[in-house]
Amino acid sequence: MNILERYIASHVASAIAIVLLIILGLDCLMALIDQLDRLNDHYTFVGALHYVALTAPRRLYEFIPLGGLVGAMIGLGMLASHSELTVMRAAGFSTQRILLAVFKPVLLLAVMGMVIGQFVAPLTERKAQSARAVALSGDGTFFVRGGVWHKEGTEYIHINAVESGDVIHGVTRYQFDDQMQLIRSSHARIGRYAGDVWLLEQVQETRLLGTHTETALLAEERWNSGLTPDLLAVVVLEPEDLSISGLWSYTEYLEAQGIKADTYLLAFWGKLLQPLSIGALVLIGISFIFGPLRSVPIGQRVISGVVLGLVFKFAQDLLGPASTVFGFPPFLAILIPILICGGAGWLMLRRAG
Incomplete structure (x- = not known):
C-alpha cells in the first residue's frame, strides 16, 4: 500500500x-x-x-x-x-x-x-x-414482561427467564391432545438441566379431566424435551440477535418439528x-x-x-x-x-x- x-x-x-x-x-x-x-x-x-x-x-x-x-x-x-x-x-x-x-x-x-x-x-x-x-423478577413472582414462547409437538411452552444455559425460571407448559384440546397445564418455579432431562422444581399442576379438574403441587418433575441448553440459548433471543451457526441449527430443529422457519x-x-x-x-x-x-x-x-x-x-x-x-x-x-x-x-x- x-x-x-x-x-x-x-x-x-x-x-x-x-x-x-x-x-x-x-x-x-x-x-x-x-x-x-x-x-x-x-x-x-x-x-x-x-x-x-x-x-x-x-x-x-x-x-x-x-x-x-x-x-x-x-x-x-x-x-x-x-x-x-x-x-x-x-x-x-x-x-x-x-x-x-x-x-x-x-x-x-x-x-x-x-x-x-x-x-x-x-x-x-x-x-x-x-x-x-x-x-x-427479584420479588420471586417471575411474571415479567417478555419471556419466550416455544412449541414442541402438541406442547406449548413459555419460559420467563434464562439465568444460564442450564437454568431456567418460570416454566409454563400447556399440553394438548391430538384434537388440540387442553388436557394439562403446569408452572414450575425453576428448572435445571441434568444431563439429558430437565428437572423442574416447585411445580403447580392442573389436569383437565372432562367435567372437572385436578390440581397438585410437585416438589420436582422430570421433563424430557428436545429443547437442550444449546437450543435454549437460541430460543431466548430474537432471530436478529443470534449467531449465524445458531440460526442454522435452530432452523433445522424447527423444520424437524414441522414448523416454518422463514x-x-x-x-x-x-x-x-x-x-x-x-x-x-x-x-x-x-x-x-x-x-x-x-x-x-x-x-x-x-x-x-x-x-x-x-x-x-x-x-x-x-x-x-x-x-x-x-x-x-x-x-x-x-x-x-x-x-x-x-x-x-x-x-x-x-x-x-
Missing part, C-alpha cells in the same frame, strides 16, 4: 469509526432512558447501565452497514471537497485504485462485523436479557450476506461522491447516506414478509436489494469515469 492509498484508507477508517461511535452512543443513551421506567428495588440504575453495556455489541453490529456507508461518504467526500481526489486522478491515480483504497478499511469493518455477530453479540445479548429478566432463515441470510450489503452500500455511496454529491456540504452527505441506508434496510424488510407470502426463497429477499444497490453504484461509477 503506497502513501496515497494509506492516506485515503486512514481518512475513510477514521470517518467510519467516528460515525459508529456517535450512532452507538446516541442509541445506548436512548436505550438507557427507555429502561428508566422499569426500575425497581431489584432492577436498579446500575443494573440498567449493565444491561445497556451488554447490549452495546449487538447495537454496534446492527449499525455497521449504515456506519460504513456514511463513514465512507464523509471520509471520501472530505477529500473531494478539498479537490484532493481531483489532484490524485490528475496525477494518474485511477478511480479503481481509489476504490481499492476505500475498500481496505471497509473489508476490515466487514470482518469485524462477522466476528461480533457470530461470537460476541449473541453471548452478551443473552447475558443482558437474562440478567434483566432475573432482576425484574423468520430465522431471513435472519440467517441477512447475517451471512452482511459483508455484501456493506460492500454494495459503500459502492453506491462512493458513486455519489464521484457524481452528484461531489461538491455538496458534509451535512448533505450525511443525510444522503442515512436516507440511502434506510431505503436499503426498508427494501430488505419489505421483501422479507413478501418471500413468505409469495413463496420465493428467503435469501432472495436479502440478495435482491444488494444486487440492485451494487449494480446501480457500479453503473454510476462507470458513467463518472
Whole structure:
C-alpha cells in the first residue's frame, strides 16, 4: 500500500469509526432512558447501565452497514471537497485504485462485523436479557414482561427467564391432545438441566379431566424435551440477535418439528450476506461522491447516506414478509436489494469515469 492509498484508507477508517461511535452512543443513551421506567428495588440504575453495556455489541453490529456507508461518504467526500481526489486522478491515480483504497478499511469493518455477530453479540445479548429478566423478577413472582414462547409437538411452552444455559425460571407448559384440546397445564418455579432431562422444581399442576379438574403441587418433575441448553440459548433471543451457526441449527430443529422457519432463515441470510450489503452500500455511496454529491456540504452527505441506508434496510424488510407470502426463497429477499444497490453504484461509477 503506497502513501496515497494509506492516506485515503486512514481518512475513510477514521470517518467510519467516528460515525459508529456517535450512532452507538446516541442509541445506548436512548436505550438507557427507555429502561428508566422499569426500575425497581431489584432492577436498579446500575443494573440498567449493565444491561445497556451488554447490549452495546449487538447495537454496534446492527449499525455497521449504515456506519460504513456514511463513514465512507464523509471520509471520501472530505477529500473531494478539498479537490484532493481531483489532484490524485490528475496525477494518474485511477478511480479503481481509489476504490481499492476505500475498500481496505471497509473489508476490515466487514470482518469485524462477522466476528461480533457470530461470537460476541449473541453471548452478551443473552447475558443482558437474562440478567434483566432475573432482576425484574427479584420479588420471586417471575411474571415479567417478555419471556419466550416455544412449541414442541402438541406442547406449548413459555419460559420467563434464562439465568444460564442450564437454568431456567418460570416454566409454563400447556399440553394438548391430538384434537388440540387442553388436557394439562403446569408452572414450575425453576428448572435445571441434568444431563439429558430437565428437572423442574416447585411445580403447580392442573389436569383437565372432562367435567372437572385436578390440581397438585410437585416438589420436582422430570421433563424430557428436545429443547437442550444449546437450543435454549437460541430460543431466548430474537432471530436478529443470534449467531449465524445458531440460526442454522435452530432452523433445522424447527423444520424437524414441522414448523416454518422463514423468520430465522431471513435472519440467517441477512447475517451471512452482511459483508455484501456493506460492500454494495459503500459502492453506491462512493458513486455519489464521484457524481452528484461531489461538491455538496458534509451535512448533505450525511443525510444522503442515512436516507440511502434506510431505503436499503426498508427494501430488505419489505421483501422479507413478501418471500413468505409469495413463496420465493428467503435469501432472495436479502440478495435482491444488494444486487440492485451494487449494480446501480457500479453503473454510476462507470458513467463518472
